[in-house]
Amino acid sequence: MGEFELIRNFFAAAPCAQGGEGVALGIGDDCALLAVAPGEQLAISTDTLVAGVHFADPCDPFLLGQRSLAVAVSDLAAMGATPLAFTLALTLPTVATDWLAAYARGLNAMAQDCAVRLIGGDTTRGPLTLTMTVFGRVPAGRALTRSGARPGDLLCVGGPLGDAAGALPLVLGQRQAAPAVAEPLLARYWSPQPQLALGQALRGKATAALDISDGLLADCGHIAAASSVGLQVVLDTLPLSRPLVDFLGLEGARAAALSGGDDYVLAFTLPPADLTPLQAAGWPVHVVGQVVAGQGVALLDAAGQDITPGIRGYQHFPETP
Ligand code: ADP
Numbered sequence: 001m002g003e004f005e006l007i008r009n010f011f012a013a014a015p016c017a018q019g020g021e022g023v024a025l026g027i028g029d030d031c032a033l034l035a036v037a038p039g040e041q042l043a044i045s046t047d048t049l050v051a052g053v054h055f056a057d058p059c060d061p062f063l064l065g066q067r068s069l070a071v072a073v074s075d076l077a078a079m080g081a082t083p084l085a086f087t088l089a090l091t092l093p094t095v096a097t098d099w100l101a102a103y104a105r106g107l108n109a110m111a112q113d114c115a116v117r118l119i120g121g122d123t124t125r126g127p128l129t130l131t132m133t134v135f136g137r138v139p140a141g142r143a144l145t146r147s148g149a150r151p152g153d154l155l156c157v158g159g160p161l162g163d164a165a166g167a168l169p170l171v172l173g174q175r176q177a178a179p180a181v182a183e184p185l186l187a188r189y190w191s192p193q194p195q196l197a198l199g200q201a202l203r204g205k206a207t208a209a210l211d212i213s214d215g216l217l218a219d220c221g222h223i224a225a226a227s228s229v230g231l232q233v234v235l236d237t238l239p240l241s242r243p244l245v246d247f248l249g250l251e252g253a254r255a256a257a258l259s260g261g262d263d264y265v266l267a268f269t270l271p272p273a274d275l276t277p278l279q280a281a282g283w284p285v286h287v288v289g290q291v292v293a294g295q296g297v298a299l300l301d302a303a304g305q306d307i308t309p310g311i312r313g314y315q316h317f318p319e320t321p
């Protein structure tokens with residue numbers, strides 16, 4: 001199968017590539033065209049997944065299709081943007097049609113869930129690598145950024161943390177667990193649900209936001225730096241799922257929540273007055289700490305003692321000491 005047949009069969013023909021609101025021209029020309037309404041801005045983000053670095057290889061291509069798009073769309077959620085479209089740059093070692101068909105099905109399933117349209121891409125030969133660029137729309141000036149946190153704000157997260165990191169030994173086949181534990185954790189790893197509705201609900205309320213991809217402590221460091229504030233995380237308040245605690249124990253679950261990657265749950269700062277109305281409206285908002293004057297991220301125990309660990313999250317190019 002040649003390059004053009006591959007693009008036509010697996011991607012241009014997919015339901016998610018048939019255009020939709022805001023897509024003026026989709027796959028097939030030199031560029032796609034997006035319509036941007038007056039008073040709106042485009043939110044754009046790119047994510048690359050490299051086989052053996054970001055996912056085990058081989059792995060289930062349907063699940064990979066879901067996950068590769070979810071991690072990219074999660075960045076739109078973090079900005080409070082509404083998904084519009086995405087491109088897919090696919091580097092493949094060989095043309096394996098069964099693999100491509102399953103990958104495209106998984107991609108399409110997540111695209112339909114997130115109401116995002118495939119509008120183009122690139123197809124090349126080389127080590128398996130997936131690059132997604134996502135486009136979203138947001139009312140001008142109202143995107144959630146990392147830079148607006150103020151001392152006195154609450155530090156919040158949008159749901160239980162650590163499940164995806166907890167699932168990693170299961171994904172890698174290093175450990176086994178009963179289905180009641182393994183299934184929910186693996187689901188959180190393979191099909192993270194970008195918190196799009198929550199991100200949009202936080203527009204005009206959250207003072208800073210991001211999606212947690214590298215662990216709560218590491219990612220909070222980005223808000224602290226961008227906002228020139230300090231963040232305090234209170235260990236006892238971390239929301240943890242039952243399956244994670246059953247699998248790793250409380251200590252292990254807390255470590256996964258603090259330093260494990262891949263959760264794609266939103267972390268955000270919120271003026272205290274906004275907390276109760278959001279929770280009363282049913283939004284998943286868990287307070288895990290607060291914003292203070294200063295810099296960096298500190299971990300506190302229930303008594304307020306600083307118990308900050310030394311190692312934080314995953315970095316592709318660690319800083320030299
Ligand atoms: P060009 O040579 O102009 O870069 P290509 O031949 O690479 O264009 O691609 C032809 C069309 O197919 C373009 O519209 C491109 O966006 C689209 N495309 C290529 N690869 C993919 C892919 N993996 N998924 C979706 N669309 C793709």
Ligand code: MG
Nearest residue numbers: 121122123124
């Ligand atoms: Mg090309």
